[in-house]
Amino acid sequence: xxxxxxxxxxxxxxxxxxxxxxxxxxxxxxxxxxxxxxxxxxxxxxxxxxxxxxxxxxxxxxxxxxxxxxxxxxxxxxxxxxxxxxxxxxxxxxxxxxxxxxxxxxxxxxxxxxxxxxxxxxxxxxxxxxxxxxxxxxxxxxxxxxxxxxxxxxxxxxxxxxxxxxxxxxxxxxxxxxxxxxxxxxx
Amino acid sequence: xxxxxxxxxxxxxxxxxxxxxxxxxxxxxxxxxxxxxxxxxxxxxxxxxxxxxxxxxxxxxxxxxxxxxxxxxxxxxxxxxxxxxxxxxxxxxxxxxxxxxxxxxxxxxxxxxxxxxxxxxxxxxxxxxxxxxxxxxxxxxxxxxxxxxxxxxxxxxxxxxxxxxxxxxxxxxxxxxxxxxxxxxxxxxxxxxxxxxxxxxxxxxxxxxxxxxxxxxxxxxxxxxxxxxxxxxxxxxxxxxxxxxxxxxxxxxxxxxxxxxxxxxxxxxxxxxxxxxxxxxxxxxxxxxxxxxxxxxxxxxxxxxxxxxxxxxxxxxxxxxxxxxxxxxxxxxxxxxxxxxxxxxxxxxxxxxxxxxxxxxxxxxxxxxxxxxxxxxxxxxxxxxxxxxxxxxxxxxxxxxxxxxxxxxxxxxx
Numbered sequence: 001x002x003x004x005x006x007x008x009x010x011x012x013x014x015x016x017x018x019x020x021x022x023x024x025x026x027x028x029x030x031x032x033x034x035x036x037x038x039x040x041x042x043x044x045x046x047x048x049x050x051x052x053x054x055x056x057x058x059x060x061x062x063x064x065x066x067x068x069x070x071x072x073x074x075x076x077x078x079x080x081x082x083x084x085x086x087x088x089x090x091x092x093x094x095x096x097x098x099x100x101x102x103x104x105x106x107x108x109x110x111x112x113x114x115x116x117x118x119x120x121x122x123x124x125x126x127x128x129x130x131x132x133x134x135x136x137x138x139x140x141x142x143x144x145x146x147x148x149x150x151x152x153x154x155x156x157x158x159x160x161x162x163x164x165x166x167x168x169x170x171x172x173x174x175x176x177x178x179x180x181x182x183x184x185x186x187x
Numbered sequence: 188x189x190x191x192x193x194x195x196x197x198x199x200x201x202x203x204x205x206x207x208x209x210x211x212x213x214x215x216x217x218x219x220x221x222x223x224x225x226x227x228x229x230x231x232x233x234x235x236x237x238x239x240x241x242x243x244x245x246x247x248x249x250x251x252x253x254x255x256x257x258x259x260x261x262x263x264x265x266x267x268x269x270x271x272x273x274x275x276x277x278x279x280x281x282x283x284x285x286x287x288x289x290x291x292x293x294x295x296x297x298x299x300x301x302x303x304x305x306x307x308x309x310x311x312x313x314x315x316x317x318x319x320x321x322x323x324x325x326x327x328x329x330x331x332x333x334x335x336x337x338x339x340x341x342x343x344x345x346x347x348x349x350x351x352x353x354x355x356x357x358x359x360x361x362x363x364x365x366x367x368x369x370x371x372x373x374x375x376x377x378x379x380x381x382x383x384x385x386x387x388x389x390x391x392x393x394x395x396x397x398x399x400x401x402x403x404x405x406x407x408x409x410x411x412x413x414x415x416x417x418x419x420x421x422x423x424x425x426x427x428x429x430x431x432x433x434x435x436x437x438x439x440x441x442x443x444x445x446x447x448x449x450x451x452x453x454x455x456x457x458x459x460x461x462x463x464x465x466x467x468x469x470x471x472x473x474x475x476x477x478x479x480x481x482x483x484x485x486x487x488x489x490x491x492x493x494x495x496x497x498x499x500x501x502x503x504x505x506x507x508x509x510x511x512x513x514x515x516x517x518x519x520x521x522x523x524x525x526x527x528x529x530x531x532x533x534x535x536x537x538x539x540x541x542x543x544x545x546x547x548x549x550x551x552x553x554x555x556x557x558x559x560x561x562x563x564x565x566x567x568x569x570x571x572x573x574x575x576x577x578x579x580x581x582x583x584x585x586x587x588x589x590x591x592x593x594x595x596x597x598x599x600x601x
Contacts, residue, residue: 022387026300040228042248095387114272119298122227133300137271173414180406183507184595187469187579187586 008152018098019142032129033082035073042070043121052110058093059140101144211479213305230298234280237327241277290452348398348444366392417598430588431474431501438477439502446494457524471588475544512576515569
């Protein structure tokens with residue numbers, strides 16, 4: 001049996017991006033400084049480190065950062081900086097996943113599209129600790145081997161000189177038939 | 188001191204605050220205790236804007252707006268667009284200035300969470316005294332002046348495109364069917380994303396006809412895209428709906444793309460005053476809920492090809508009459524924007540009426556706008572397409588977003 005020339009195709013096994021995802025999140029951390037804070041003078045997120053791990057139907061970003069809070073205490077007569085290292089795990093779902101990918105070949109990566117940044121830091125209602133709201137955003141990729149289907153050019157390569165190509169698309173509609181004036185004038 | 192700065196300075200703080208809130212911008216201009224509380228620190232950013240472009244962003248390192256500043260990014264040609272935080276800060280700062288009638292200045296924003304930033308303070312560029320900023324603003328002004336002079340000498344070749352949206356609706360169930368069931372993301376006809384509650388779905392169908400140098404050419408391309416959509420969406424039982432918000436919670440846009448001309452604040456004001464304002468008169472009442480999150484005045488986005496898209500209008504696929512009128516009107520207005528100087532939206536009552544959809548008040552300011560447009564030399568060649576739209580506006584007619592748009596566009600329904 002032979003396939004019609006028009007429909008010949010091949011399945012190619014290749015390494016490709018088989019999944020992508022993006023997630024924005026806001027989290028609140030509580031830091032308890034050694035002194036009861038009177039006011040918050042500044043808050044920073046520094047030393048951010050992270051890595052990506054495949055996890056079910058998504059990718060986990062596992063990381064840490066340091067929170068530095070500059071605060072005043074003793075009725076604004078003293079200041080100090082409170083430091084705390086915070087671990088986190090962010091699960092990023094994939095917005096698409098190629099069902100043909102070979103799971104044994106999966107490699108994942110993540111990129112902080114927005115480095116963790118402090119939105120707000122405030123003294124807790126009890127007065128003993130600081131609540132710090134942090135925003136972070138990751139985009140992730142899953143790379144794996146997969147099958148892609150390609151159509152075969154039966155004429156081979158480099159033999160185009162004598163061929164006439166038809167550049168029209170699927171023959172959906174001919175431009176010559178399109179006239180804006182022919183359309184109904186109704187609001 | 189230019190007129191915009193004079194007008195801005197004459198606005199009491201409470202009025203500036205009200206204009207921002209009405210336009211969908213968070214404002215901390217008024218001294219409310221909750222945001223000026225000493226026990227709370229908020230991240231603050233300073234954005235320098237000249238003529239709809241941010242050119243410097245810094246972070247305020249201490250709790251006060253006037254504190255120590257650290258440059259986040261020198262914003263060399265366009266590269267900041269790759270960073271979502273900087274992009275959002277630039278966009279918000281430009282929107283704050285534009286809403287208050289300014290084109291250049293320093294904007295201090297504070298983070299309010301969920302990727303929103305509130306306006307804390309604006310200083311018009313002409314009021315900045317720091318020699319570093321005076322020099323940098325002069326440098327920006329020189330660049331824009333040279334580009335405008337070059338455009339004046341060489342003329343411009345306007346290219347127009349669009350990407351209007353529509354929804355697929357199962358009428359028997361009365362629910363929306365995601366366009367992604369029939370369409371890919373890319374291409375002449377594709378689907379567009381909606382982000383909700385941390386999830387991304389692709390419910391909206393979008394037509395992306397090839398751009399054209401002529402309005403008629405663009406409309407022919409639009410008809411081609413419509414025919415392609417008809418071919419791809421093979422389920423004929425689904426009706427197609429357009430306009431501003433035919434289904435609650437799913438706002439639709441009719442974005443117009445322009446290239447070959449420099450985007451200036453005055454061009455954007457002309458599109459708002461002479462195009463977006465009159466179109467409100469035709470809108471179904473459901474359109475109103477689209478604003479101010481969408482459909483706000485001066486909504487633009489620069490494109491990688493050097494042009495920009497104007498995003499304020501609802502989806503004009505609602506009918507060919509509306510689409511034709513808008514395309515021809517936009518072409519006429521953009522090509523002649525320097526001659527169009529009326530700005531009714533600078534008036535408090537008109538600005539308010541735009542966001543509240545108060546037709547009665549808006550209708551009162553239409554005649555002078557139309558007179559300006561009709562007196563343009565090019566008008567007679569486009570009158571055939573614009574006159575019917577004006578006629579409907581003057582008669583107080585509105586479109587119906589619940590209807591199936593297919594019959595009007597000659598798309599088969601069976």
